[in-house]
Amino acid sequence: MLLDVAAEVTANTQLSPDYNVIALSAPDIARVAQPGQFVMIRTQPGLDPLLRRPFSIFERLRDASGSFTGVSLLNKRVGVGTSLLFSARQGDRVGVLGPLGRAFVPVDPPAEAWMVAGGVGLAPFVTLAEALVERGTPMRLFYGARSAADLYYADWFERLGAALHLTTEDGSRGDRGRVTLPLLHALETTPAQQHVALYACGPTPMMRAVAGAAEHHGRSVAVSLEPVMGCGMGGCYSCVVPVRRGAGRQFVRACLEGPIFDGQAIVWDALGGH
Amino acid sequence: MLLDVAAEVTANTQLSPDYNVIALSAPDIARVAQPGQFVMIRTQPGLDPLLRRPFSIFERLRDASGSFTGVSLLNKRVGVGTSLLFSARQGDRVGVLGPLGRAFVPVDPPAEAWMVAGGVGLAPFVTLAEALVERGTPMRLFYGARSAADLYYADWFERLGAALHLTTEDGSRGDRGRVTLPLLHALETTPAQQHVALYACGPTPMMRAVAGAAEHHGRSVAVSLEPVMGCGMGGCYSCVVPVRRGAGRQFVRACLEGPIFDGQAIVWDALGGH
Amino acid sequence: MADLTTRIGSLTLRNPFIGASGCFGYGLEYAGAVDLASLGGVAVKGLFLEERQGHPPPRIVETPAGMLNAIGLQGIGVRRFVAEKLPELRRLGATTIVNICGSTLDEYCEVARILSDHEGVGAIELNISCPNIKEGGIQFGCSLHGTFDVVSGVRKVTTLPVIPKLTPNVTDVASFARASEEAGADAVSLVNTFLAMAIDVETRTPKLSNVMGGLSGPAIRPIAVRMVWECFQAVKLPIIGMGGIATAEDAIEFLIAGAAAVQVGTANFVDPFIWSKLTSGLDDYMQRHHIARVADLVGSLNIPAKAHA
């Protein structure tokens, strides 16, 4: 069920000079949203910027009584639209179109779910983690960021029961270096008969590395890609991703057949853009 | 001295569903502004809207100690830019370019100054009235609006010592009908030897009527015109007004040679636009 | 409710609002947002005879009040279209306008023939104006003879309404409307996108993989309105106008300039629920101005005598 809501900004929590969490009152979207789905955000009325911006649904917000009140976005300021969201004020209105795209498929126990997040790539994993907890699926979060201050919500995942494998580029928390290091270690030390489903979201090089490592260890991985999207609805063919089809490959629309893809199916060499 | 200030909105007082007074922190502009001058307002960053909007300087704001803190605008909501100013919030920033244009020339006693305002045409008269009070020039304000609720600041002028001649279309305050009625009456009942300088701002038909009446009674009138202005600085030639030059007539730039003009010099038939 | 129906040759549309080709997928993508039967029409993504991969990403870039696209006409080909999409479009009651492309005159004709053999095609829009691929017909669309040849060629092989879509990247668009009229077109649609480019100054490379792309969106509207007005004065054919329409008022501007119907592309990306706003906005306007039929609005621009020129 597709909705377009002129949502009021109910809160804007700035986590750092370039990260914030913005809460939007859109209960109907929260109600139907599936793990890893996204919304197209109209950051401001008028024509500048013109196009909507795609964002993963970060949290599905509830009130005390547990009924849905809206969704939040984990926003990283990189350009005009994300800057508007970064400095949005309570009472501002933004257009929220969604929910859109294919969702993550949460695995059931005894399989383990390993989430691999780089920076803002954490966004789709809050909703996934909640779905996994419902199923009682054991979770691990491999989470890399620039420094300790940028490892947002790590404790939230821990409270939820996820085993944390944190890395920072400056070593200020967790291991120093790339998030793929602890992941590789875990892949090597985990017995083959233990079924593990991987989920990855982050910079393209990271997701590509995760897909490679997973393949090497015979594990499947679902990646959440971030191509430029003009419409989010299958109308414009701007968001295409090259996937293997038989011998050859094909450009498929990430807004319809993704943003969640089987990492092994992506032709990473041909994946341009972001 | 021309300034461009990214002024903070310090207050926004909504007077009615379509009128508001917006206070902008631009002390340097307040300091040098002359009666009837205008500013070009960039209502919002970005490209929508693209061009600045011209506004008379309504008040020159002072703090308790009497030093200038900024200027205010009397804004009437008619389109995209004025709507943004109508709903602007404290802390927003708007670009203020100015002061611009020719100023009113305040007369000295024993001459009387008669100000004729229609609706938002009141805007340039607060600064003029202050200049007249300094000179001790007797003032009258002929002020017409839709209804009593739209006769803003009338009492302020009264406190300053101006004799009020108010009219409303619905008769809810002052005489019912056009502001030109009490003006005509005053023109007829005032002895020719009493020197009177007229100043008019409002809808074009009103200013035209005032200019005609003044001419009929051998009085001069300074009108403040409102052509569309692309730049406010003489760069674009969009703001031209047809004025008599010898036998013929000529298009002159209202942003440089106006917005204040000798009402008799305007070729009203050829004055298009607003 | 005013009468919003409008005629494009033999085709009667429920209202003047058509989903623009390439901005509305195959129509079905939007069935969840809007009842396709409530639209004036659905212009589907440009189709060649065969499937096409299109250009590699990045395929779009936002520009001031507009966007560039160089999709490269990725598509499933006309055969898969008639097999997989057309029946569903029929079932949903869509008035389907099929936008077709060709590398050669024969390909245009072959695609048109195949479409003519199937139920549910309302009209054929000849894309002779895609700026983004060499073989996209632009070599036809930029030459008066080429335009005449494609239109008259396709005219011969189908009884469906034939609507050449004109490029704005020419000196005199009206002459292309005239050539289309002489060649037997039932209508013309304009404008396709403006050839344009954007450069990433940090890498000093084009922002689009295809280097150049087509500019669409509100930015181009004033040029498109001018071209529709020029064509309206030049030909008797009905005109389908487009270019930057984002509100009912924008659409009315095109109707007044001479368009009998309009397509909406880029704005549909921003607001897939725009269609009911367009129809109700037009209805309000017509009632307010006591205009009974869309036809009474079409080309109703009046130009005052230059009083003080």
Added chain:
Amino acid sequence: MADLTTRIGSLTLRNPFIGASGCFGYGLEYAGAVDLASLGGVAVKGLFLEERQGHPPPRIVETPAGMLNAIGLQGIGVRRFVAEKLPELRRLGATTIVNICGSTLDEYCEVARILSDHEGVGAIELNISCPNIKEGGIQFGCSLHGTFDVVSGVRKVTTLPVIPKLTPNVTDVASFARASEEAGADAVSLVNTFLAMAIDVETRTPKLSNVMGGLSGPAIRPIAVRMVWECFQAVKLPIIGMGGIATAEDAIEFLIAGAAAVQVGTANFVDPFIWSKLTSGLDDYMQRHHIARVADLVGSLNIPAKAHA
């Protein structure tokens, strides 16, 4: 500080930033906002031999990320210009580019001759591209022969740099650059405005008294950049690029596309203090990218081999 100077034929500009003709009055209007000597140049409002009244208002209308204008080349005529404005421009140290118009070839030549007899004219920009008046030279600018004739005609009567200003309202702008080169131009400038119109739907009349006007501003930038790139590949002449430049990054886009200098028009209306931002922005960029001279930036667009095409 990087070396921001750039050469347009025999003329060396302090930096690539020129006030666009018709958007900068006669330059003097802006002397209070910017030191004219700090600009690369000042292109003054288009001048005929005689004074002109121009079109009645309304003369402009805002459009999405742009504006239409139909000023109608109101101006004081070349004789009053050289008498009343030129001396002051010299005194202020401005590099003055005089934009000239003509109803006939002879008028262009006569205006050029008069300018050549006076000190302080840096170059002559031939306005053969004003879309707003019949006799504004557009009949020259839209024909290759006309362009050739005006350029070679004016070339004969002056030793000043001759810079024809090209219209974007043609199918192949590069061919006009070539015709200019063959005719002996020292440079070309582009683009002038795009012919366009806007309609007041309430009155169903044009929003401009002249019906049509020229579209300028950020909206047109992607088309203008494309045209500059096309001309850069077609001719050896220096190019003065313009069309929607509002930031240093926009200007750099034009330089990378092949412009040796740029003009800024509409954006100067919005921000008359833009000039120092443009120069410092370019300086920062060149230092960050270790680009010593503007010339090293001009036309430096690199087009990657289509990896996955």
